[in-house]
Amino acid sequence: MKSRYDVLVIGGGPGGAVAAEKAAAEGLSVCLAEKRPAIGTPVRCAEGIGKEALKKFIDPDPCFISAEISRAAITAPDGESMILDSSKCGNKIGYVVERKIFDRELVRQAADSGADILLKTNAKAPVIENGFIKGAYLEGMADKISADVVIAADGVESRFSRMCGINTLVSPREMMSGAQYLLAGIDIEPDMNIFNVGNSVAPKGYLWVFPKGESIANVGVGIQGLKSGEGHRAKDYLDNFVRKKFPGGKIIEFITGGVPVCRPLPETAADGLMVVGDAARVVEPLTGGGIYNAMYTGELAAKVAVDSISGEDYSRDSLGKYDSLWRSSPMGKSLEQNYLMKEYFVTLSDEKLNRLIHSASKIALKDFSVIQLVKELVLRNPELIIELRSAGIFMN
Amino acid sequence: MLRVKRISCFYCGTCVAICPRANLELIDSYLFIGKDCAECGICAGVCPVGALEVLNEEQI
Ligand SMILES: Cc1cc2nc3c(=O)[nH]c(=O)nc-3n(C[C@H](O)[C@H](O)[C@H](O)COP(=O)(O)OP(=O)(O)OC[C@H]3O[C@@H](n4cnc5c(N)ncnc54)[C@H](O)[C@@H]3O)c2cc1C
Ligand code: SF4
Ligand code: SF4
Numbered sequence: 001m002k003s004r005y006d007v008l009v010i011g012g013g014p015g016g017a018v019a020a021e022k023a024a025a026e027g028l029s030v031c032l033a034e035k036r037p038a039i040g041t042p043v044r045c046a047e048g049i050g051k052e053a054l055k056k057f058i059d060p061d062p063c064f065i066s067a068e069i070s071r072a073a074i075t076a077p078d079g080e081s082m083i084l085d086s087s088k089c090g091n092k093i094g095y096v097v098e099r100k101i102f103d104r105e106l107v108r109q110a111a112d113s114g115a116d117i118l119l120k121t122n123a124k125a126p127v128i129e130n131g132f133i134k135g136a137y138l139e140g141m142a143d144k145i146s147a148d149v150v151i152a153a154d155g156v157e158s159r160f161s162r163m164c165g166i167n168t169l170v171s172p173r174e175m176m177s178g179a180q181y182l183l184a185g186i187d188i189e190p191d192m193n194i195f196n197v198g199n200s201v202a203p204k205g206y207l208w209v210f211p212k213g214e215s216i217a218n219v220g221v222g223i224q225g226l227k228s229g230e231g232h233r234a235k236d237y238l239d240n241f242v243r244k245k246f247p248g249g250k251i252i253e254f255i256t257g258g259v260p261v262c263r264p265l266p267e268t269a270a271d272g273l274m275v276v277g278d279a280a281r282v283v284e285p286l287t288g289g290g291i292y293n294a295m296y297t298g299e300l301a302a303k304v305a306v307d308s309i310s311g312e313d314y315s316r317d318s319l320g321k322y323d324s325l326w327r328s329s330p331m332g333k334s335l336e337q338n339y340l341m342k343e344y345f346v347t348l349s350d351e352k353l354n355r356l357i358h359s360a361s362k363i364a365l366k367d368f369s370v371i372q373l374v375k376e377l378v379l380r381n382p383e384l385i386i387e388l389r390s391a392g393i394f395m396n
Numbered sequence: 397m398l399r400v401k402r403i404s405c406f407y408c409g410t411c412v413a414i415c416p417r418a419n420l421e422l423i424d425s426y427l428f429i430g431k432d433c434a435e436c437g438i439c440a441g442v443c444p445v446g447a448l449e450v451l452n453e454e455q456i
Contacts, residue, residue: 035423035424036424037424042406042407042408044408044409120424122423122424139423155409156408156409156410156412156413157409157412157413157422158413159412159418159421162418163418168413169413169414169415169416169418170413170414171414172414172438172441172442175410175413175414175442177410177442177443177444178410178444179444179445225410225414225441225442226441228441228442228443228444229441230446233443233444233445233446234444234445235444235445235446254406255406255408256406256408256410256443256444256445257408257409257410257444258408258409258410258411258413258414258442258444260413
């Protein structure tokens with residue numbers, strides 16, 4: 001095993017795997033260090049991703065596709081639902097994947113491109129020389145690896161960048177506290193994702209049912225961290241719901257996780273360092289979806305690493321191209337828009353949520369995005385436009 | 397003193413991200429509690445399953 005690489009990637013989730021793959025495919029020497037003994041487990045995800053988004057990074061192999069989704073339902077606090085159907089946008093819109101296999105396949109792609117993979121290897125602290133991040137002190141399969149560029153893809157914990165002096169702290173108000181069961185033997189629509197909202201179901205968050213087959217689904221809940229406490233934690237809300245809706249369901253997996261729904265880090269590049277994925281806090285704040293954004297930022301970071309290494313310039317100025325690239329991309333812009341939407345939606349009372357969801361029982365969306373849905377809601381509830389405007393959201 | 401109930405912890409890292417003192421570290425399935433704890437209880441509040449608790453003198 002070498003001790004010097006062009007690029008060291010910390011974390012083997014989708015962000016790190018894609019960064020490692022793309023950098024290695026361009027001929028750089030790449031090492032990916034992952035602290036866990038096996039990629040992707042335990043899962044910290046409801047496993048939903050858009051079809052087109054997934055295809056940009058990997059062929060949809062049946063080995064990691066659990067379900068194909070063509071509809072979504074939003075269920076109001078009073079139990080009424082609004083169905084979003086995709087007939088206007090070419091039917092099958094998304095997948096529910098098996099992240100344990102999906103993440104491992106992404107890492108396999110990285111390995112096939114030439115990246116070295118170190119499992120059970122924890123990045124303890126950065127190696128810093130003249131103010132530049134020059135690698136990491138590790139524990140596990142190696143003690144220290146030097147690199148010209150380090151890509152921090154260490155997920156929600158984001159400790160590595162914190163040790164490099166970047167403040168990655170998330171406030172409890174902007175951390176979703178989540179718990180999820182994989183429930184077997186339940187009666188569901190296998191092609192429909194369900195989102196339940198309301199303060200008694202999931203305070204300032206939502207509860208999801210994402211099918212993983214004919215009678216099996218990820219049933220989980222995310223609540224605002226500030227709303228969590230003894231007797232009213234994510235797991236309590238989940239148990240309440242399951243008791244009522246799926247009393248016969250059998251729990252065959254239980255996971256927990258946190259989703260940062262804050263704004264992205266103000267700086268995602270420093271001398272010798274780029275931060276991608278959840279570590280950079282680029283999760284969609286309204287939906288909590290972060291797989292695609294992690295892969296997308298991972299790819300951009302790899303591209304910028306290639307340029308910086310060929311120009312032998314690893315400074316913030318050079319790596320900062322990564323920061324401006326993702327911020328000005330459609331993804332970066334939608335993050336800001338959806339952040340403001342989230343800030344608006346968490347203020348809504350159950351009565352208001354009921355009214356909005358009752359305003360249409362079925363909506364055919366041209367494309368399955370938050371913005372399309374909000375546009376449809378505005379058409380039916382014109383007063384929304386004023387409220388959104390005062391929340392800083394302008395619909396054009 | 398902050399204590400983690402090992403069997404209840406799902407090693408998800410949520411608490412690590414919100415500790416204002418960077419006092420928590422998750423290595424694989426083991427949550428390390430550092431020495432720089434303010435006993436503020438923020439982590440204990442947000443944990444999805446209640447695996448963390450701040451104990452007072454008598455409980456230790
Ligand atoms: C309950 C829940 C439901 C979700 N549902 C969805 C969903 O349906 N769709 C969606 O798109 N997104 C969802 N997300 C978000 C999604 O899981 C993340 O956005 C995505 O995994 C981010 O990828 P990443 O590569 O940035 O980080 P991660 O996938 O978290 O990977 C980070 C990796 O880094 C490793 N690591 C951390 N620190 C170190 C270290 N010091 N040294 C070495 N390795 C380290 C970790 O072990 C981990 O493997 C959900 C999240 C949660 C918690
Ligand atoms: S938030 Fe709770 S379950 Fe998750 S790692 Fe911390 S103590 Fe464990
Ligand atoms: S009690 Fe406060 S300082 Fe101590 S580990 Fe938890 S969040 Fe950090």
